[in-house]
Amino acid sequence: MSHALAFRGMDTRRARAHGDRLRSASEDLAELRGRLDPVVARVGWVGPDADVLRARWSDLASARLTQLGTELLALSGMLMAEAARQDAASAAGVAEAAGRPGPLSGHDGHGDRGATDGSGYLTRDDPRLPGWLEEPFEGAASDLAGVVSDAIGWGVDQALEGAGWAAGRLGLDSDGLEQAHRDGDALGGLLEDWATGERVPTIAELGASTLLAAGSAAIAPAELVTDTGLLDPRTDVTVHGVREILHPSTPQDLADLIVANDEARRSGVVGVAAGGYDGTSSGQVRIQTVRAADGGEAYIVHAPPTGGEPIWDPQAWGPQGNSAGWDSNLRSMAGQESAAMADVRAAMEATGVPPGADVLFVGHSQGGLTAAQLAADPAFNSTSGRLGSYDVTHIFSVGSPVETVVPAQGRTEVVNVAHNPVWAPTPQVAGFPSPGYAPIHIADPVPRLDLDGHRVDGSRVAAPNVRDAWLDAPQQTHGESSQITNAHESVLRTSRGIDPTGGYYGSVRGSTDSNPVLARLQADLEGRYVGEGVVVVSDQVVEVGREDMR
Known part of the structure; x- marks a missing residue:
C-alpha cells in the first residue's frame, strides 16, 4: 500500500528572485552610505556637538549601514546556494517518480506517483481524493510545515509571513495576519532601539505598542474569515x-x-x-x-x-x-x-x-x-x-x-x-x-x-x-x-x-x-x-x- 505524502520544498524561482532583491538592496545601501558620508563630513559646523554628531554617524549610522549591506549580500549568497541544492533534490525526486532510485523512495524502495511543478513541490497523491480537493490542502499543510521550520530559525516574523501564504492557499483573508505582522514589527523595532541604545521608548509608547501587537494577534484568527476592521489603521481616508x-x-x-x-x-x-x-x-x-x-x-x-x-x-x-476613534488614540x-x-x-x-x-x-x-x-x-x-x-x-x-x-x-x-x-x-x-x-x-x-x-x-x-x-x-x-x-x-x-x-x-x-x-x-x-x-x-x-x- 502506498503512503500518501505531500512535501513542499523551496520555490527556487522565487528564492532566486528574492536573492536578487537582497543583492540589489545591499548595493543600494552602499550607494546611500557613499552619498551621505561626504555630506556629513562637509557640514559647516564646528565644536564639540559637531564632533559628537560626526562620531555617532561613523560609529552608528555609517558602520551599521555597511554591516547591514554585508549581511544582505551574505543572505543573498546563502539563498542562491539553497536554491541550487533544492533543484538537485527535486531532480532526484523526478528520477524516482520515473522508477529510478532516488532519495525520496518509499519503504519498499519503489516510489509512488511523483511530480514536480518546477517550484519545488513534490507530491505523492492519495488516489481516494480528487486533485482539486487535495492540492490546496496539501499545499497549505506543506506551507504550514515550512512555517514551523522557519519559526525555529527565523522567529515569529517569518512564521506570520508563512501563515499568511498558507491562508492564501486556503482562500482565506490574510489581512489580519499582515496587520499582526506589522504591529509585531513596530513593537520589535521599539525593543531593538532600546536594546541597541538608539532610543529609549517611553512607558506610554511601549505600552500602547504592546497593546496593539497583542490585540492584532488576538484578532488575526477572526480576520481569516471576516474583515472585522478592528485595530486596522485604514489610513486611506476620503474627503x-x-x-x-x-x-x-x-x-x-x-x-x-x-x-x-x-x-x-x-x-x-x-x-x-x-x-x-x-x-x-x-x-x-x-x-x-x-x-x-x-x-x-x-x-x-x-x-x-x-x-x-x-x-x-x-x-x-x-x-x-x-x-478619530479609540484605535487612533492607541496608534498615536x-x-x-x-x-x-x-x-x-x-x-x-x-x-x-x-x-x-x-x-x-x-x-x-x-x-x-x-x-x-x-x-x-x-x-x-x-x-x-x-x-x-x-x-x-x-x-x-x-x-x-x-x-x-x-x-x-x-x-x-x-x-x-x-x-x-x-x-x-x-x-x-x-x-x-x-x-x-x-x-x-x-x-x-x-x-x-x-x-x-x-x-x-x-x-x-x-x-x-x-x-x-x-x-x-x-x-x-x-x-x-x-x-x-x-x-x-x-x-x-x-x-x-x-x-x-x-x-x-x-x-x-x-x-x-x-x-x-x-x-x-x-x-x-x-x-x-x-x-x-x-x-x-x-x-x-x-x-x-x-x-x-x-
Missing part, C-alpha cells in the same frame, strides 16, 4: 466634502480658539454640517485662513478629539467611518501613523494650505496628540517648502497627553492645558490625629496618560518647547454633567448655553493673564493668529474619514 462658513469671526484669545475647535466637531453649531452628520460616519477638521496684522497669511488647523462611538463599542476601534500614543493624522493631512491638502505655510494647531484630547505627532514628523513639520510640509509654529491643546512627543523643529512651541485636582480637608474623625484630604474638584485623567513622558529606564522626555499649563479643575456649577466631564470637556455646554466657568474654556478664560505659560502663548499668537489686526479670510470645515464598514 467627503468641504464647506465654507460664510460669516467667520476672528478669535481674539486662547479661549476663543477653544470654542472654535469645539464647534468643528458638532453638528449644526457652525452652520455647515447639514445633511445628517452624526460624527460616526466621518469626522470634521476645521481650517481657518488668517491674515496677520503685518499682512502675512497663516493657518489655524483644528484637530478634533476622539469621535464616534463610545469606548465600549467595537465600532470605535476601527470599523466606524470616523477616523504608540508613535505610529493613525487615520486621524491622515484626516488632517487630507484636509489641509483639500483646502489648499500651501507647502511651507505657517500653521497653528489647536486640539482637544486626541486632537492635541494628533497635532503633536504630526509636528514630530520631519517630513511634515519643516520649512523646506516640499509638498506636504508645513511650518508648525505653535500647538495649543487642552486635555491632551503630549509629553511623550518632541516636535521635529525646536522652534515649534507646544502648550497643553491640564486640570489638576483641588483638595480640601475632610471633617475630623474621632481616633485620627488630624483630618485627611479629599478632592473636591476632580482632575482630568487624560493628560496623565502620557505618564509625564517617563521612559522605561527611569529617565524622562524633556523638551524646552513642550510645556503643560496646570490649572485647577473647575468647580461644578450645574448638575447636567458629571465632575469628570467638566474636568475634561473643552467647552461645557448646558441647556443654558456655554458655561462661562466650565471645562477648559472656563479655566483658560479666567487664567490667561495670570498663568505665565498661557500669558506667553497669548503674546506669541497676538497679531499673528488672534487678536487685533488679524482677520479670518476663510473658514472651512472638511468632512473626512474612512469607509464605514457597518
Whole structure:
C-alpha cells in the first residue's frame, strides 16, 4: 500500500528572485552610505556637538549601514546556494517518480506517483481524493510545515509571513495576519532601539505598542474569515466634502480658539454640517485662513478629539467611518501613523494650505496628540517648502497627553492645558490625629496618560518647547454633567448655553493673564493668529474619514 505524502520544498524561482532583491538592496545601501558620508563630513559646523554628531554617524549610522549591506549580500549568497541544492533534490525526486532510485523512495524502495511543478513541490497523491480537493490542502499543510521550520530559525516574523501564504492557499483573508505582522514589527523595532541604545521608548509608547501587537494577534484568527476592521489603521481616508462658513469671526484669545475647535466637531453649531452628520460616519477638521496684522497669511488647523462611538463599542476601534476613534488614540500614543493624522493631512491638502505655510494647531484630547505627532514628523513639520510640509509654529491643546512627543523643529512651541485636582480637608474623625484630604474638584485623567513622558529606564522626555499649563479643575456649577466631564470637556455646554466657568474654556478664560505659560502663548499668537489686526479670510470645515464598514 502506498503512503500518501505531500512535501513542499523551496520555490527556487522565487528564492532566486528574492536573492536578487537582497543583492540589489545591499548595493543600494552602499550607494546611500557613499552619498551621505561626504555630506556629513562637509557640514559647516564646528565644536564639540559637531564632533559628537560626526562620531555617532561613523560609529552608528555609517558602520551599521555597511554591516547591514554585508549581511544582505551574505543572505543573498546563502539563498542562491539553497536554491541550487533544492533543484538537485527535486531532480532526484523526478528520477524516482520515473522508477529510478532516488532519495525520496518509499519503504519498499519503489516510489509512488511523483511530480514536480518546477517550484519545488513534490507530491505523492492519495488516489481516494480528487486533485482539486487535495492540492490546496496539501499545499497549505506543506506551507504550514515550512512555517514551523522557519519559526525555529527565523522567529515569529517569518512564521506570520508563512501563515499568511498558507491562508492564501486556503482562500482565506490574510489581512489580519499582515496587520499582526506589522504591529509585531513596530513593537520589535521599539525593543531593538532600546536594546541597541538608539532610543529609549517611553512607558506610554511601549505600552500602547504592546497593546496593539497583542490585540492584532488576538484578532488575526477572526480576520481569516471576516474583515472585522478592528485595530486596522485604514489610513486611506476620503474627503467627503468641504464647506465654507460664510460669516467667520476672528478669535481674539486662547479661549476663543477653544470654542472654535469645539464647534468643528458638532453638528449644526457652525452652520455647515447639514445633511445628517452624526460624527460616526466621518469626522470634521476645521481650517481657518488668517491674515496677520503685518499682512502675512497663516493657518489655524483644528484637530478634533476622539469621535464616534463610545469606548465600549467595537465600532470605535476601527470599523466606524470616523477616523478619530479609540484605535487612533492607541496608534498615536504608540508613535505610529493613525487615520486621524491622515484626516488632517487630507484636509489641509483639500483646502489648499500651501507647502511651507505657517500653521497653528489647536486640539482637544486626541486632537492635541494628533497635532503633536504630526509636528514630530520631519517630513511634515519643516520649512523646506516640499509638498506636504508645513511650518508648525505653535500647538495649543487642552486635555491632551503630549509629553511623550518632541516636535521635529525646536522652534515649534507646544502648550497643553491640564486640570489638576483641588483638595480640601475632610471633617475630623474621632481616633485620627488630624483630618485627611479629599478632592473636591476632580482632575482630568487624560493628560496623565502620557505618564509625564517617563521612559522605561527611569529617565524622562524633556523638551524646552513642550510645556503643560496646570490649572485647577473647575468647580461644578450645574448638575447636567458629571465632575469628570467638566474636568475634561473643552467647552461645557448646558441647556443654558456655554458655561462661562466650565471645562477648559472656563479655566483658560479666567487664567490667561495670570498663568505665565498661557500669558506667553497669548503674546506669541497676538497679531499673528488672534487678536487685533488679524482677520479670518476663510473658514472651512472638511468632512473626512474612512469607509464605514457597518
